[in-house]
Amino acid sequence: MHPVIRTILQRLGLGLITLFVVSLILFSSIEFLPGDFGEAVLGQAALPETVAAFRKELGLDLPIHERYFDWLGGILTGDMGNSFSGRGSSGGSDRSRPVIELLAPRLANTLFLASMAAIISVPLALFLGITAALYRNSFYDRAVNALTLTTISFPEFFVAYLLILGLSSFTKIFPSLANISPDAEFWERVYLTALPALTLTLVIVAHMMRMTRAAIINLMASPYIEMADLKGASKSEIILRHALPNAWAPIVTVIAFNLAYLVVGVVVVEVVFVYPGVGQLMVDAVTTRDVPVVQGCAMIFAATYILLNLFADIISIITNPRLLHPR
């Protein structure tokens, strides 16, 4: 087997193990949280027997390991259990929905927004980073650095409100609310999510752009870059042909980090634009102690992180000729 494939399989296995450990930590830490869903729903005045019956109905009376493996087994078969909400309040009749059903449309929305932001920001960051390295220390370089640093320095909600002010309130180019409905058309979705996507772009572009620039400049002192120069290669040839292919590993790591952020860290932006994403769902679930939903969201977040980092690792490996072409 080619060593690269072996390494990738190893990483994949490690990723699965990590996910398993995360599930363990997640489940047990929620277990140790103070308070109880039964009491929270039924109120302080509820009789202990009522609470106990309710807990029994939800399966909360079973020992922790049984519940854990039950839950884990469910996840492996695509069943994340049922949401707690919709029970209790209606006096026992089961109107609760499966977590998957709640989560799926929200996740689709989140991924849509994340993809939009990524499609704008990643090429933009690479372009700005490469050109900044090319015209290093020029006015352009300084301007790009200052601008991206400024946008990253403001809090997200502030950037969001500035954009709303400029592109929505005054000019009415984009709507300020992004409360898309499940049956919206593709282009309507694009139109509605434009402002949140732009906000996210402004927030993450600086990090990726600066890493691209730094990774390239870091290589510019290498003897093989001088050699390329002495072979008469032009400045852009030197950067694109000689520096960039060796700079991917650090760049991809930062890109993966920021893409993960787009999926798991956008709750503030969702709130500002009233965007129905996973972030809001999770925050709501936490406030109502809807444990299955919280666990479902957290597992998805963990999987996103692990998957994107795995992806970055794989790209680092295949862009490293020492690993791709062993002796």
Added chain:
Amino acid sequence: MSEKNSGEKGDILLEMRDIVIDGYSDDRWHEIIKGVDITLRRGEILGLIGESGAGKSTLGLAAMGYARAGCRITSGSIIFDGMDLMKKSAAEKRALRGTRIAYVAQSAAASFNPAHQLIEQTVEATVRRGIKPEAEARADARKLYRDLQLPNPDTIGERYPHQVSGGQLQRVMTAMAMSARPDLIIFDEPTTALDVTTQVEVLASMRRIVEQFNTAAIYITHDLAVVAQMADFIKVLRYGVTIEDAETRKMLSSPEKEYTRSLWSVRSIDKKEERSDDIILKVDHIDASYTGSAKVLHDVSIEVPRGSTVAIVGESGSGKSTAARAITGLLPPSSGQILFNGKALPPTLKGRSVDQLQKIQMIYQMADTAMNPRHTVRDIIGRPLEFYLGLHGRARDDRLMELVEMIELNESFIDRYPGELSGGQKQRICIARALAADPELIICDEVTSALDQIVQKGILELLLRLQREFNLTYIFITHDIATVKAISDQIVVMFQGRVVEQGMKSEILSPPFPEYTELLLSSVPEMDPDWLTGLLKARAEGARATN
């Protein structure tokens, strides 16, 4: 000679007049080349020789109209094939580089882009500048690989830089320089990083190919014996000034300047060998390997007599440094034992007593990295005095002074940092640090390899004097045969982790030689312009005779 450059042999190709180049350091510009002239005709090779800091590389690059970052060519004229490069724009000069003037760098391993195949890099300038179509350039590159006697010339180009050896990379780089059939090639210390045995092959193929295409070249090196094989003329540089200019044979037979003579001064030391039967260290049949890899030492046995110098020679990868690591306890041998003064030494560093540690000291090749840059000389030498001898305060400082004088430096150095010292001074401080422990045996690992000839001579003379005064025993690890001749009593030849030969200097260095020793010794360049030609002829005849 199938292909020839335009222009007749003997026409002037490059004429540099009154070149002044400034370098920027310590917040100001100062002159590093102070008015040097070069005249080079087509098909000629000029050797540029001098110590580090003489400005050789800077001058060589200036011949391409190129100045490194932090350097600038301030005045003078560079006429290349009728064009004044000083008056050309950056783009016009760029157009000449890689096509009409090519460069071969010192470290081939670092100068190839790790991300691209060798052949892609070989033909890059030729193809991208539209000199030849890609397919033709690649076919030509394969032919050049064959001419340069690279193994598997048809497929080696598809490999990546990390997949081939340093000597092969150096030849691929020569092919890369030759790809566009330039008029001029600048060779910047192209064989300095190679073992002697590899150096011979690379030198021979480089010389053959520049002759074949009638290419002019500037060959930069600090090794006079190497340049003697390559150059028609030699220019000696020092501190940015020409010391001496002469035709190669004349320069070697009757150098006019004292400085030129000093460039081969190490070769003038000759220690009289002394025999001794009092064995201080006995390495007894040891094997060693680094974790998880193949054995690096196979059944190595070495005897070191008290008060003498045992030189361990061999090319890189022969296991000579590993042997030193085993003796010091840094790498415990997997079998066999090491006896010091007749008693077995514990294999690991941890297992050894302070007293055992004190008696064996080590001096490293890179004095730079062997000292903590944040410690003053006082801290560096004072530490072993406190640790091994328990000296403190006044007693420590007195001893410190004695040591500093012993290494021919003075009080003024005591509170300096390593960064404020020259390479030779740093190595002297390392010697003093080893001496401070009051050792019986000092292991010197390539201690002079990073130094210029004159500085080398000073260090070697110092070591010899200290040996006489304190009856010290040295194990001297080196790949430089001139150094071995200069200071050793006994020689151990290592090859692929095994001891090939061991004995008194006079025995090892006189025939008959075992095969590998013969190869090693005959590969050391001599101060004779006909040496390489003669050697190649002798080897070719030898090969024919065995067939």
